[in-house]
Amino acid sequence: MKEKREDIEKLTRDLMKRSILSPESADFDDQLMQKISEAPAPIALKTNGSDAKKAWRLWMITIVFLIGSLFIVSEYLAGYFTELSRMLTVTLNYVFYGGMALFIPFVLFQLDSLLQVKTWQRRKLT
């Protein structure tokens, strides 16, 4: 059974090798090269998407550590320097809300790639 299936696979592969097509227009290559020569030249990008993502991650980790350390320091100083502690708590709030303000667009950006709208659209065609 398995052998028969493998034979059919091989026969299909041999048949399909004859299905390659070429463009019918004789000047296909010239037309395309004309378009290429008129298009702006591509430029190698130094900063790619993954670098940007790494930078985002670094920022997020820094903010989390900053909030954490401020929280610990303010807790530690609470009994001794009340005024300083209050100021630190206020700063902590600013940092926290600032962090949230940065975090929301980040989540939305990630969500956009997660949704993969194009894949969903293609599935509709199958």
Place this chain on the structure above:
Amino acid sequence: MDSEYIQKVLQGDANAYRYFIDKYRDMAYSLAMSIVKDPPIAEEVTQDAFLRAYKSLGKFEQRSKFSTWLYKIVTNEGLKRLRGKEFRYVEDVGELRDPEYVSINQCVTELAEQEQKYYINVCLKKLLPNDSLVMRLFYLEERTLKEIEEITGFSVTNIKTILHRARKRFYGYLKIELKHEINSIL
């Protein structure tokens, strides 16, 4: 070899891009034909895909092969032209037994080369866009399921289902097209 030419193009040598056109034109066009089924539109799709690949070459990170990236662009350009259209099989091909696959194959191989090409392409044209696209990627280009997943965006399970359905349909259409020749063999 591809990466050498990518560097040349990125250094401003637009003529070096001809290498990619010579190497991948026919396969890109065949894939475009699988999707849009119309020669003039398939040529447009192929040209647009090559042009888009050229413009975005700087963003190509070379994590995959250049051809995989290019075929992905061809697929996207082709599917863009089909947006809003629905495709369904109207013709029933019935069930095929294993010996029939062999006799159909035997019948096709006995034809002249040009005739073989003609009948194979007529039957591929009758398949749904996704079916003929996956058939060409798997059997003609010999891509792995993972690579086809990357090019088309379909899941591996979906690709297996498409392949099974498309192969059966393809042979069914060949059987219809070559009815008289097959009957003389059987």
